[in-house]
Each structure stands twice: as C-alpha cells, then as structure tokens.
Amino acid sequence: MESRSKGRSVADVLRAVSLSTQNFTVHQEKTLRALSYCRTSALGGHIDACDGCGNLSISYNSCRNRHCPGCQGHKREEWIQKRGQDLLPCSYYHLVFTLPEELNGLAIANPTLIYKTLFEAAWATLNQFGNTEGIQLGMIAILHTWGQNLSLHPHLHCIVPGGGINKQGKWKKKVRTDKYLFCVKAMSKVFRAKFVALLRASGNGDGALMNALFSKNWVVYAKRPFGGPKQVIEYLGRYTHKVAISNHRIKEVTDQEVRFGYKDYRKGGEKKEMTLSNEEFARRFSLHILPKRFVRIRHYGILSSSWKRGKLQNLQSDLNIRVPEAKPKTLLNKCRCCKEGNLFAIAVFGQRGPPQDFLFVTQNLSAK
Numbered sequence: 001m002e003s004r005s006k007g008r009s010v011a012d013v014l015r016a017v018s019l020s021t022q023n024f025t026v027h028q029e030k031t032l033r034a035l036s037y038c039r040t041s042a043l044g045g046h047i048d049a050c051d052g053c054g055n056l057s058i059s060y061n062s063c064r065n066r067h068c069p070g071c072q073g074h075k076r077e078e079w080i081q082k083r084g085q086d087l088l089p090c091s092y093y094h095l096v097f098t099l100p101e102e103l104n105g106l107a108i109a110n111p112t113l114i115y116k117t118l119f120e121a122a123w124a125t126l127n128q129f130g131n132t133e134g135i136q137l138g139m140i141a142i143l144h145t146w147g148q149n150l151s152l153h154p155h156l157h158c159i160v161p162g163g164g165i166n167k168q169g170k171w172k173k174k175v176r177t178d179k180y181l182f183c184v185k186a187m188s189k190v191f192r193a194k195f196v197a198l199l200r201a202s203g204n205g206d207g208a209l210m211n212a213l214f215s216k217n218w219v220v221y222a223k224r225p226f227g228g229p230k231q232v233i234e235y236l237g238r239y240t241h242k243v244a245i246s247n248h249r250i251k252e253v254t255d256q257e258v259r260f261g262y263k264d265y266r267k268g269g270e271k272k273e274m275t276l277s278n279e280e281f282a283r284r285f286s287l288h289i290l291p292k293r294f295v296r297i298r299h300y301g302i303l304s305s306s307w308k309r310g311k312l313q314n315l316q317s318d319l320n321i322r323v324p325e326a327k328p329k330t331l332l333n334k335c336r337c338c339k340e341g342n343l344f345a346i347a348v349f350g351q352r353g354p355p356q357d358f359l360f361v362t363q364n365l366s367a368k
Contacts, residue, residue: 008247008250008251008252008253009069009070009247009250009253010035010068010069010245010247010250010285011035011036011037011038011039011040011068011070012250012253013250013253013258013278013281013282014032014033014035014036014282014285015036016253016254016255016256016278017032017278017279017282019032019033019036019282022279022282022283023283024286027289027291027292028286028289031065031067031286031289032282032285032286032289034063034065034068035063035065035067035068037063038062038063038065038068038070038071039060039061039062039063039070040060041060041351041353042351043060043061043062043063044060044061044348044349044350044351045058045059045060045061045348045349045353045354046058046059046061046345046347046348046349047059047345047346047347047348047349047354048343048344048345048346049343049344049345049346050335050337050338050341050342050343051341051342051343051344052335052338052340052341052342053335053337053338053340053341055335055337055338055341056346057336057337057343058354066241066243066290066296067243067244067288067289067290068243069243069245069246069247070247072241072242072243075241076237076240076241077237079240079241079297080233080236080237080240083140083233083236084233086303086308086312087232087233087321088161088163088171088302088315088316088319088321089173089319089321090161090162090163090173091161091162091225091226092159092160092161092162092225092226092232093159093160093161093162093180093181093222093223093225093226094157094158094159094160094222094223094226094235095126095157095158095160095181095187095220095221095222095223096155096156096157096158096219096220096221096222097118097121097122097125097155097156097158097191097220098153098154098155098156098218098219098220098221099114099118099154099155099195099218100213100216100218102209102212102213102216103154103213104152104154106204106205106209107145107152107154108152108287110204111290111291111294112291112294113199113202113204114154115143115145115154115290115291115294117195117198117199117202118143118154118156118195119141119143119156119298120194120198121191121194121195121198122139122141122156122158122191123139123141123300123301124194124198125187125190125191125194125220126139126158126160126187126300127300127301128190128194129182129186129187129190130164130301133164134166134167134172135163135164135165135166135172136164136165136166136301136302137160137161137164137300137301137302138160138161138164138299138300138301138302138303138304138307139158139159139160139299139300139301139303140158140159140160140236140297140298140299140300140303141156141157141158141297141298141299141300142156142157142158142239142240142296142297143155143156143290143296143297144156144157144239144242145244145287145288145290146244146245146287146288148262148263148264148265149262149274149284150244150245150281150284150285150287150288151284152287152288157239159232159235159236160181161302161303162181162225164301164302165302165315171315171318171319180222180224181222181225184220184221184222187220187222188217188218188219188220189218191218191220192213192214192218195213195218196210196213196214240297243288244284244285244287244288245260245285249261249262251273253278255278256277256278257275257276257277257278258275258276258277258278258281259273259274259275260273260274260276260281261273261274262274302315
C-alpha cells in the first residue's frame, strides 16, 4: 500500500477516489471535484509581483468553494471584522438548536426543506420568548450539519444579544438574568412544536414520523454568556466558516484509506482516531455539501440586514457606542517575502503551467 500522507488534506483523499463512479448528485460531484483541483495545475494560476521588493511568485488558483477547508481563512477574518461593527452593550448568549436523528433521512432527501425549517423554527422560538418579555430580539444563526466523525448531525449555532427593543422603541438591556437567556426546557418544547408545525404545513412527514418526533425530548443547548464584545467576536470566529473537517485533523492518507482524528463527546471529548476507506470518507463528506445558493449564515431581528440600513446605527448612536473602524487584517494580497509590499498580477496561465521564461526567476509558492 503506497502511503501519501505528506499532504494530508481533504483534497488528497478526494484525488484518490473515482468520483464519477460513486453515487453522488451532479452538484455534489462538481463540488468534490473542485476541492480536489484546489491549488493544482488543473485550475491554472497566476504570477504576482511585489510593488515593494520586486519579488515574483507563482501561485496556483484556489477553488474558492465554501466547502473547501483551505479557502475559508480570509473569508472568516473579513466576516468577523464586519460583525465587530454590529455589537451592542449587553451580554451575548450562545444557543444550539439540534435536530433529532429521526430527521436524517428527510435531511438527505430534501436538505433545503429541513435546513430552511430549522432556521425558521429556531427564530420563531426565540422571537416568541422575546415577545413574552416585550422586546424585539436579534440573532445570528450559523448552520452546521456534521458531527466529529462526519456523521449527519444538523444543528444551528445561534449568537443572541441579551437585550432588545421594547414597544416604545427603546433599548432594554437585560432579559431576566445574566446567567441564562430563557428556560432551556421550555425553549426545547417550543422549538419542537414550531419545527413539527412547519414540517407538517409543508406537506412532508407522515404520521409515524410525527409521532417519533414528539416521543423524544429535543435539545436546545445554552452556554453561559460571554465576558464582553471581544469574546463574542473571537467565539464567532470558531463557527462562521467551518467546514465538515479541517485539514489538520487528517493524520494519514493512502491509496485506499484515510485516518483522521476526532473528539468523542459522549466520553467527555476524549480524543480518538478513525480509519475509513477513501470512498466512505468522500460519501460522508458529501452529506455536508449544502444545496446550491443555500445561505448558511443568517441574521434576524435587530441584527437583520434591514435593521443595518440605518436603524442599528441610530441605536448605537443613541447608546453612545463607538463603532470600531474595519481594518483588513489578512495577508491575502501582501508579499510573503518582505511582508510589506502589495502583490499585483502580471500574468495568468492555464493547465499547461506558467511560461518557461518565469520559471528561472520566480519562487513556486502556493497561495494561502
């Protein structure tokens, strides 16, 4: 068995699989193939020059797919910097809405319906509890569909400010207490009722499924509030642009199988390793490819896009909040030689590779 563990990336595994012979949808196969081509000659490349030190470098193009573990770094940083301008003077809470495994079959058959309903049910639940308190809440919701072993585990990470706008249009800081947002058991029951009602209204799900959904307790997990705005931003960075599995968890790749690390949360987060055939790894990874154009990060209430067109800024002004100026922190267009100059493209090339004239004067660096 030939070992190919040097690269140890998701792309290495996918390149060892004959994707066209597997039972993937057209969209899944297209996505997996894009990931396997990422930063290879298949996508062509470009030659950059530094306006500071004059260094030339050759880089293969990235796939820029949202499911690629190697293409999310700068997107995450840019998103976090923008969210820093939306913060309010209150505690923030982290809630996780999880779907039971009985819905996995329907999630595979009709992911758009199930994930859309998950977003709607979670916000309807929070909105109802907020209305009971007499305030309009806000929410940032981020969809994750995976467990640590790449199994299907749809859940929604929600960041909720501990305050909102009352009926008089004024800011109300505290909900009930700084220790918790709402009663978790009550939220779980309301969330289950909201989701099942929406699913039933869509005409999906038979009586047996509905009975199974009501026969078990659903889970809404709540963490203690964050220490402050800075902690909120850092925490968001862990979840916003995650993919099913990161490259650093891949331990070894061979022509037949892949070994990767994971945490067993049923045993207190114990670190373990799992070995799968490359085909099984690709199949599990494909379960987490979202439908085309499906939005996985959504904003609601006082954090929605409509509020950000003036209302949120007016609220921050009334509360004397100093909004930090967004400054780019990524080194995406910075020279990796001098770390100061800016890069600009002077040539592009296709699958045949860079022009021979440049091979003797450039460094072959892959884009990060």
